[in-house]
Each structure stands twice: as structure tokens, then as C-alpha cells.
Amino acid sequence: MEMFLSQRAVNLSPSPTMIIDAKAKQMKADGIDIIGFGAGEPDFDTPQHIKYAGIKAIEEGFTKYTPAAGTLDLRKSICKKLQKDDDLEYEPSQIVVSNGAKHSLYNAMQVLINDGDEVIVPAPYWVSYSEQIKLCGGVPVIVNTDALQEFKISPKQLNAAISSRTKAVIINSPANPTGAVYNSLELEALAEVIVRRDILCISDEIYEKLIYEGEHISIASLGTAIKRLTIVINGLSKSYSMTGWRIGYAAAETEIAVAMADLQSQTTSNPSSISQMAGLAALAEEPSARMIESFRCRRDYIVDALNSIEGIECLKPAGAFYVFPNVSELFGRGYGDRTIKSSSDLAEYLLENAGVAVVPGSAFGDDNGIRLSYATSMNNIEEGLRRIAEAIKRLRV
Secondary structure (H helix, E strand, O other), rough: OOHHOOOOHHHHOOOOHHHHHHHHHHHHOOOOOOOOOOOOOOOOOOHHHHHHHHHHHHHHOOOOOOOOOOOOOHHHHHHHHHHHHOOOOOOOOHEEEEEOOOOOHHHHHHHHOOOOOEEEEEEEEOOOOHHHHHHHHOOEEEOOOOOOHHOOOOHHHHHHHOOOOEEEEEEEOOOOOOOOOOOOHHHHHHHHHHHHHOEEEEEEEOOOOOOOOOOOOHHHHHOHHHHHHHEEEEEOOOOOOOOHOOOEEEOOHHHHHHHHHHHHHHOOOOOOOHHHHHHHHHOOOOHHHHHHHHHHHHHHHHHHHHOOOOEEEOOOEOHHHHHHHOOOOOOOOOEEEEEOOHHHHHHHHHHHHHOEEEEEHHHHHHOOOOEEEEEOOHHHHHHHHHHHHHHHHHHHH
């Protein structure tokens, strides 16, 4: 049946993180003891008051269509949140609520990118950026960063990557998979380039509330000129442990927001009415301080544990709930009749020989690393790191 598929469907790659997670879950279902570091979602339950709001919406019959861009009440609440947390002023007409931040990103790219347009993507990058760009007929322009620069693109790198075909740059802070957080001076320097070269900025801020050092700064808050060029993407999945509720949102100039809402009206109509009411309850309170503090403690443990393993070097991330250790010193080592030549080889070895699921860095555009999520219990982290350490010791140098 492949002959009937469109070229974009044939060229589309499945999410590597979902593949690893699915394989680990299948191995667990088969009775194999697996510790998974692949999932990109909090292991905490959605807070009760948010769940009750969803239940109340069902019981009161709030189960019909809403405006395509989301209810006015929810969009007003998002405007208040952006003003309070990020010093950003938007009108409800500039907010589009979608089925998760991933959907918000997709809508933004679909209304902005034409065939052949280039979008600059700092690597390591979240796996869906490049695929969504390609779905629009665009061209991802990958700019490599490393631990020496704390996995942040520099103004010089950004300026050098801009061509006559450049439409936008993606800035993700805090970042997946590295946990990198840009400070105000770094963002100001990038904003200067963006404004001077007159390109758009897609600012993915979904991990905004999960910061352990420094503070979150939205690049859109750094002046009228950069705000005009920025599409802010955020949502409730990570901060409020609402991944399955699928509520994300975008804030942008009116013309862009209207185009995104019109596109959404022709694809998914509106986000779930029930989830929107739950989202309204979520935004009325701050995220769980206990969850954030738990992530901080787990981060500190996993970084120290990884750095104690010979051949692994891990930068301490400032945000999100991932670590991205460099494992390139392990390349060339072997087991049985096999040699580890890449991050994928190492991920396969750890899954099959240690019962530990990690995501290879190649999925994020950097084959020197692997990603581990610490959105799992401390018991799992301790046991998983013990298994990794033992498995690395067994490798033939």
C-alpha cells in the first residue's frame, strides 16, 4: 500500500522517544524487569482540584463544542498568567488553545512556513521540531551546540546560520533534552540578531515552571520589537502533570493567532471542552512545589551518579526533568562479538543487558549523548543507575 502514501508520509519519522517507551513497556508486559528513563512526562498524578474541575464539567454538561481557539474564560486566564509570570501583555484574541503544546507548535509552523523556508534548530533538539518543519515543506537548519556552551546557541552561530531563506529560529528554554536555561543577557543577545535580521522566533516554553537555578525569561518580554516577531508556545502538560489532558497554547501577533485558529477550526475544531475547564482550574493555582522539589533532588542525585561512572560526563541541567550525559568515551568498547559505535548501540546494550531504557542522543541530533528522564521515582533512579554502572564495567575496553 506504500504506493498510495504521500511523499510527506513516507518521509516522516516516528518519534524515537515514543518507540523506546513502547519497547520498554512491551518488555515489561512480557515479564522482563525494565527501568525506563524514556518518558517525557511527570510521574505525579494530576492534582485533585484539576481532576474535580474536569468531573464537574462532565456532570454539568459542558461537553459541547467551544470556539476553535478555546473558551474566552480560558484565554483570559492565559493572558493573566502571561502578564503575571512573564510580563507579557496579550489580548484573548491573540491566544490559541490547542490539543497540547505539540499541536500549538504544529499549527504555528503550518501557518508560517512555505516550501523551501529554512528554520534554524539548535541541537540537541526536541525530536518533533525537525519533523514538523519538514511536514510544512520547510528545511531544518541544524546548529550544533555542546556542553562547553551549556547547549545554548550563541548570537554568532545564529547570525551565521541565517540565509535569505530563513523564516524562523526555535528557542527552547528550559530545553528538552538538555535542561538548558537561557538567562536574560543570552536572550537579549539572540533577540538583537533576530530583530536585526527580521526573522521569526518560535519560543517553546513548555518547561517554564521546572527551573532549579536562575529564572525563566520569555524572549518575547524583552521589548516590543522582539515580541512582534515571537510566537510563544506553552501548555499545562509538564507543570501541572496534565500530559493526557492535552492543553497547550500559543500567544502571538493577532494575524498569526487568527491564522492558527482558522487552521485549527479546519482540523481538530476545538480542544476538549472538559480539558479546558480543568485547565482553567490549573491556572488558578501554582504548580505543585512538592513535585518541583522532588525533581530537584532527583536531578542532583542522577547527575552525581552519572559523573561517578567512568566514561560518562554529565552537565547539571538548570531546568526541565532530563539529563543529557556525554557517552562518546564509551564508543569503541565491546561486548560479545559486538562493538558500541553510537548512542543507539549503547541504548540497545543497556536495554538488553541491563534492563534500562534510555533514549539515544541521535534522536535529538547529537550522537555523543543519551537522554535520561528523571521523571520517575528515586527508587527507580537509584536502581537504574546501579544497573548502568555495572553494565558499563562489563564492557570490553
